[in-house]
Amino acid sequence: MKPVPHATPLRRTPVQRRSAERLTRILDACAQLLDEVGYEALSTRAVALRAGVPIGSVYRFFGNKRQMADALAQRNLERYTASVTERLKGVHQGDWRAAMDAVLDEYLAMKRTAPGFSLVDFGNQIPVGVRQTEPNTLVADRLTAMVSGYLDRAPDDELRRAFLVAVESADTLVQLAFRLDPQGDEAIIAETRTLLRAYLGRLLD
Numbered sequence: 001m002k003p004v005p006h007a008t009p010l011r012r013t014p015v016q017r018r019s020a021e022r023l024t025r026i027l028d029a030c031a032q033l034l035d036e037v038g039y040e041a042l043s044t045r046a047v048a049l050r051a052g053v054p055i056g057s058v059y060r061f062f063g064n065k066r067q068m069a070d071a072l073a074q075r076n077l078e079r080y081t082a083s084v085t086e087r088l089k090g091v092h093q094g095d096w097r098a099a100m101d102a103v104l105d106e107y108l109a110m111k112r113t114a115p116g117f118s119l120v121d122f123g124n125q126i127p128v129g130v131r132q133t134e135p136n137t138l139v140a141d142r143l144t145a146m147v148s149g150y151l152d153r154a155p156d157d158e159l160r161r162a163f164l165v166a167v168e169s170a171d172t173l174v175q176l177a178f179r180l181d182p183q184g185d186e187a188i189i190a191e192t193r194t195l196l197r198a199y200l201g202r203l204l205d
Contacts, residue, residue, distance in 0.1 A: 023061055025051040027075055030068045031116030039069065039119055072116055073123035073135065080110055080122070081142050091150055096204045099150045100196055103143055104170065108184055111174065118178070136171055140164040151204055162203050166196055 029050035033042055042065050048055040062068045087102035110117050123135040140163040147163075148155040170192055177188035 022051075022053055022057055025053060026058055026061065026068070027072050028115070030065075030072050031114070034069070034072075034116035034119045039065075042069075044068070069120050070123060073120045076110065076114060076117060076120065077122045077135075077138060077142070079114075080106060080139075081146070083109070084143070085146060088146065088150060093150060094152055096147070096151050096200065097197055099147050100166075100200065101193070103147065104189075104193060104196065107170075107174065108189065111178060112183055136167045137164060140167045143167065153204075158203070162200060166200060169199070170196060 026047060029047045030042070033046055033050060037046075044058045044062070044065055045055055047065075047068065048058045051058075058068075062071065083106045084103055087106060088099060091098045091102060111121075121135070122139055140160060144155045144160045144163045148159060151159075153159065173188060173192040173195070174184070177185040177192070180188060
């Protein structure tokens, strides 16, 4: 199983600080409006107005709203990766259960607090309700690379496959938890944690 290559939905990558700040405002506005009006009612004009930038600035980076949503999903993945990496600094070598707790906890934190995350998360929600496999493969590859250093084993195909199964399983259960409770049903989350530990324990213990 080979990692999915990294791609960017941006028409143009910002090189100056001012341009990067403008892109941040555009994506922040996109995320806020996704929560407020949903994807179908989202428009590039509304995003430009909310971000306080000319509509031409939006089109400098994105051809349409789908590309904006894709860029927001990519930013979510980068921020998730960074937060998990930071949490892993406090995990003792070989403690894979603590490492997986960090992985799940940071995902739950984003589900609860990141604007627009309920619709785009890491890219598998648009069109709304359509679940795609590629974003979970991206997440699994990222986690394999990050967590393998705490497991005293190489990030081989067996480990990548196990993480992909774990990510797919956890994704389904977390979606269920947040359908039952806007903040995530704690009983379902606890069952998710138990399932992940039991499944990965066969390989990592």
